[in-house]
Structures are given as C-alpha cells and as structure tokens.
Amino acid sequence: MYSRYQKKKKEKFVDKKKKKKVFSSSSMSERKAINKWYPPDYDPSKVPKRKKNASSTIKIRMMAPYSMRCLKCDEYIGARRSFNARKEITNEKYLNIKIIRFYISCPGCNNTITFKTDPKNAGYTPEEGAVRNYEKTTKKESEDDLLARLEKEEQEDKKYQLLKSKRKNNPFWNEQTVGMENLEKRLQEQHKQQLLNEQLEAIQTKASIDKDKLEEKAREKLQVKINRPTTKHRLPIPTTIKLPKKPKLVNYSSDSD
Template sequence: MSERKVLNKYYPPDFDPAKIPKLKLPKDRQYVVRLMAPFNMSATGRDTPLSQSFITLPIKTFFPGSILGFPAAPPQTDPENTDYTMEHGATRNFQAEKLLEEEEKRMQKEREEEELNNPMKVLENRTKDSKLEMEVLENLQELKELNQRQANVDFEAMLKQYKELEEEQRRKEQEEDEQEMKAMLEQAQNRRLLVDSDSDEEPAKARPNPTAQTKPTDILQEPQSKRPRMESWERSVGKLSTKAQLAGLVARRKEKPDPALENGMETRGTTASTGTCPWLGPGGSDTS
C-alpha cells in the first residue's frame, strides 16, 4: 500500500532554511514540456544552437524529439515580433502574413527615403493619400446605404430621435427644478407675511352672544368637539354635584287649585265688591 499524502509537515524549532545546501544545476539546463508545433515546417538538416537574447529577454529554443529518423528541428521564440522562428533543421511552409508584413515595412522605408530627398514626392504622396481616403469614404457610404436598404433602418432618424429624447428629458428636469424653487420661495414668503401679521395685530376672538337664547337640553345636543375638554385628574376625581347642569332638565309639577276654595274666593270677592254680607240685609242692615 502507498503512503498517505502528508499535508502538514513538522519543522523543528531550530530549523534554518539558509543552512540547506543549494543544488548545483547547469546554467543552460533543459525542461521537459508538452508543446504543439507553432507552425508547419519541413526538415532540412542539423545545426548547432546558439544562446541568444533580445533586450534582456532570453530566447528559448525547443528541441522536439526525432520522429521516424528525421533530425531535430527546434523552433525558437521571437520576442521582437511576438512569434516563433525556425532556428535550424527546418523551414516554415506557410508564412504569408509574415511576408506581407515584411513587404509593407520595405515599401514604407522606401517611401520615407524618397520623401527625404525629393520635396515634390511629398506632395504627390499626399495627393495620393487624400484620393485614397476619399475613395475609402465613398465605399463606406455605399456600404452604409446598402445596409440601410437591406435592414430598413434609418440610422439618421434614430440619432435624431435620441437627441430629441435627451432634449425633452433635460427640459423636464429644468421645469421641475424651477417649480420646486418657486414653491420654496412662495412658502418662505407666506411664512414671513404670517409672522409680520401676527406681530402687528392680534386676531380678534369670537365673543359669545348674550342675546342668544339657550335651552337646558342644548347640553345634550352639543357636539363632542364643542364640549369642554376634561382633564385626566378631573375624570379620575369627578365633580361633587351635577345639579347645576341637570337642573333645567327637571320640570316641576304644577299644583291644581281646589274648586271649592276657588268658589269661596269668588263669592268673597263679589261680596266685598257689592258691600253686602250674607247675614246682613241689603245696605248692610241686620235682617234678624
């Protein structure tokens, strides 16, 4: 059975990594890596590799293993062009892009040399460049028109609509800011006028009308909002008597006079008015 992999290793307290001896490895040592061929190549022969560098960047050389007896063809890194180059033993089969770039560099260099010695050549080259630029713009405009016909999309109208929406949004924001500022100014002015009016004259208080006739039952018909507010200590203690408020609600019973007494009073009143008496005769003389 295999040993279990150790995750935490023990280091003694007196461990000093500086005392570990360094391994003596060759300077130009090789590493075994798995790499695909960066380009197509064809073998040519053997060559002796040389150590090179570009602006302090080391140039690495790859040594693929020989297959079917073919010699090794090591590709080499190219930091200058961010590419790979063939050091020896083979040649690249397809490098059209690289050839095109080299041709453009050569033409650019020749043009700079001609313009440096011939001022008229500078004008000719500028004329050619402007003409080429106009042709490119015309071709671009034709492509845009073709795309518009095929897609049925008006880019100019889209841009115009976008600008209109931006202007409308900006106008709405400006109107909202103005309305908010106006409301704040009006509120501040009203507050100032209210303070001035309070300081100049006090509001007249409503006086009760003494001529108004009140009924005893008005206390029951009075709305809750108009009733005097009772404090909490009054509600808890209460009042000693409520006869003053309910005195007008009790109607006293009227006593009916006795009919006999009323007749006696009437007889006595008529006698006194005529000057006669029941035991005296007419004229006040005694009849007995």
Template sequence: MSERKVLNKYYPPDFDPCKIPKLKLPKDRQYVVRLMAPFNMRCKTCGEYIYKGKKFNARKETVMNELYMGLPIFRFYIKCTRCLAEITFKTDPENTDYAMEHGATRNFQAEKLLEEEEKRIVQDREEEELNNPMKVLENRTKDSKMEMEVLENLQELKELNQRQAQVDFEGMIDRYSEFEKREKEREKEEDERETKEMLDRALVKRLRDSDSDSEKEEEDSSGSQAKKPSTDKPTDILTTLKPTEALGSSAGGAKKAKVETWERSVGTLGGKGALGLLVVRKKPAATFLKPHPVAAASAPTSQTDSKASTTDSKNASKPVTTQNGSSSLSLLGAYSDSDSNDSE
C-alpha cells in the first residue's frame, strides 16, 4: 500500500514504452473543468445577470482549425443559473482576454471598446506615416498647433482665476487662529462668571437660612418667657396647703403627704384652670351617725365648711381655682381623699 504514495515507480530493465498501446482519442474531445466566469454577462434567454467570478462546472474543448502564433484556442460551455440555457465563450490570446460567442451579451464593455478604438487610430496613423513623409510633417504641424492652443487656454484660465479670486492663505490662517483665541477667552470668562454667580447664590441662601434660624430661636425664647409661671419656683406649689387640709393634726399631715405624692406623679397643668369647669365640689349629705373623733376635734371649723359649701354651690358654674395657682386636678385628688377620710 505504501508504494502508491511514491513519485518514482520501478521500471524493469526490459521495459519498452513502444510496446504500450496508445489510445486513439478524437482531437475535439471535451473535458469537464471547474472555472469562474471571466467577465460580467447577461443571459439572452431569461435576462439573468451572471457576475464575474461565479463558479461553473464547464465543458472544455479545443477549437479546430484556429491557432494564434501556434497557440491553441479553447472553447467553454456553461449553463445559465436560472433557465439552464447554454452559453459559450472562448479564449482570445491576441488580446489576453476572453471572447463572447453565443447565449449571452457581455456587460461593462464600453471602456474596452474605447481602448480598442484608440489603438486602431494610432495603428492607422503609423501605417500612413510609414509610406508618406509629407503626412508625417503634416501630422507634426497639427500636433504643435494643438499643443500651443492648449497652453494658451491654460494660461488664460490661470489669469482669470487670479483676477477673480485672490486668496491670502496666510492671512486666513492668522485670522482663524485669532478667532479661536478669542473664543477660548470668551468661554473662560463665561465659566468664571457662572462659578461666581453660583457662589453668590449659595452665600445668599446660607445667610437667609442663618437669619431664619436666629428668628426662630428668638421666637422660641420669647414664647418660653411668656409661658413662664408666675411662681418663683416650680416646687412652691407643692408647699401650699388647701383649705380642706386644716382639719386636724394627724389627718392634715396624711392628706398633705397624699396631695404631694399625687402632684409629683401627675403634675400640674399651670395656672390657667383649663379643667376647672369639669370639677364640682360634692355637697355634704346630712348624716345622723356618731361624729368621728377627728371631726369632733375640728368642730370649730364646721361653720367655715358650711359657708364654703354654700359659696361653692352658688359658684358651681365658675371655674374652680386654688390658692397659689394650683390645678383643679390636684384639687380633685385632695377632695377625693377628704371624702374617703370623712366616710371613715
């Protein structure tokens, strides 16, 4: 199996190549080759465009009885990609190109035709000058006149352009540089002005905030001074005695202690008497029970209590106030304590 990969085969010493029979193949036989379209073309049958470089499986054959300087000419057969119509073209070694034969038309051939026409004109002129020296002189004079006319026209165009447009490029560059410099300075000034305005606004806002804070502090201080109680000390209200607490030595001390503890726990509501309308003294009920020893001891003060009860019934609609600005809530606590002691 390895011998199929080698390049040189073994030939025995008695090998004679003349003894090998030769196959007789026709000269116009065709081969299947893979090629690309050499130029842009359009199918005559369906109008499909076939662009340069499209690949085809083509049939290749040698053109009989056509040679160019001993070189054979080959013909190729391809099929349209849309209608499968047959298109043929062949090689053109004279122009190093391909020539269209049948089935399609070549596109973008105007430039090639122009070049061929120029070549033809030059060739005809050379042939004329070859046999006629007077034609050579005539052609030279025509060329010189044409050259002079072209130079004159070019000079006129240059002068016309110079008269109509005199452009100073250096001056334009200088003016443009000055304009850029002014623009940069203007932008810098605008930035500085904007920053200054922002700082001024921030400073004004800060001053306004400080002024408003000082005004609020002044209002708070004035309000606290206005709300300050008339008593010199807040604890003075705890040392005052109620009129109903002077009933006896032992009972008065207990009531005083209870009132003080009540005021410490609940607190006072100020001297305004907001709850004065809600507190009404309880009228003493007539009892026929035996008087309490503490009540007997405090007999001299019974007349004052009866007078106070009459005045309280008359002034029930008025708010209840106590001595030294005590609240009605503390008076309610003291009153409840006195009732419970009397019932005992």
C-alpha cells in the first residue's frame, strides 16, 4: 500500500515518461506501408494505368537566372535568389533542343512570373510578371568596322604566307632545324649518361659501406677470441719441491785391510 504522497509522486513520474516517448525501430517500421494486402482475386492487368500529361509541371528548387523587377509591386528580385519553382516542357524547339518554361512567385505580392530558356543566345527570355533590370547589349559592327577587320585579317594572312615561303626557300632555316634536333638528341644522351653514372656511384658507395661493416665485424670476432681465457687443465704448481734422495756410497777398502 502506498501513502497519498507516494501515489502522487508515482503519477507524476508516469506522466513524465508518457511525454518523453522513445520510438523503437520496430514501431517505426510498422508505420511504413511496406506489407500491403492483396485480395486473392487481384489482377494487375485490369488496373488502369495512369496517363502521363505532357504539359504537366514539375516542382523544382531553382535560382533566379537574372535580376528582375515585378510589374505588380515593383519588388526587386536579385540574380541567384532561390525559389520554389515549377518547370514545364513546351512544344517549342530550337535545333531539336526543347524550350522549357519556369514559373516563380514574387516574394512581395505572390505574383506569378514566367520565363523561358533561350538556347539560341544561351540564356533566358522573360515572358510575364517581371522585366529584366539590365538588358543584354551586344555591340553591333557597322559596315566600315567589318571592312576594316576583314582588310586587317587579309594583310596578316599575306604576311604569314610570305614568311612561310621564305623559310621554305632559305637553306639556313633547314640547317638550323637540323642543328636544333641534334642538340636535343645530345642533351638527352648526356642526361641518360648522367643518370647511369649516378646509379653506379650509388652502388659503389653501398658496396664500400658493406665491405667496411664486414671488416669491422671480423676484427671484433678476432678481438673476442684473443681476449677469451683458455679452458685447458693446468697442473697446480707445488710450493715445496721434493728432491730424490742420493744413494749412500760404501767404502770397501777399509774392510779388506
């Protein structure tokens, strides 16, 4: 049995838990419509297919291709401003390239603004709802400018042809080209020889280092052998030397007398 205070405390704890719901992976998968029920008499061939409308629009996210001004509220729309737009493929074509129409709404007054792609000039042309702030201006050549440009190009071409003919007839030019080729070949050969010499030097230095290391190792081994004490059994040297006793000499002359 709980007291009143304990019951209230328990209720509060339950309420807090209810607020903070933790969804497990199983509950999330149950929400998704993965497993669908099909009746036993279901025939997919009898289901009518949805016809695609050619003039249907597609929702896209895009940026304004140029700076424009709304005709309804005079709102300034800068270039590269992002919009939720609708894309529509028109029946118009230029050199078999489809022309696409875009619909955007003005952020100030919700006015619909439309513009189309212009594949001829590699840009966009405004249609309704807004006007370009800056029109593209291409410098038009006058007849005099065109004639002057053509004359200049013709003179440059003539100069080039003259130089070409002079080079063909001039023997020094051919000799010079041959000399340049010979120089290039010599340089390449010298470079190869230098690389070979460097490789040989590297091999020689490596061999000399290895030889020095081997000599050092041999010297160390000899030194170790010299310094190592001999393990042969030596007899102990006595402190006192015992000499053998001399035999006594007997005098036989006294006995005979």
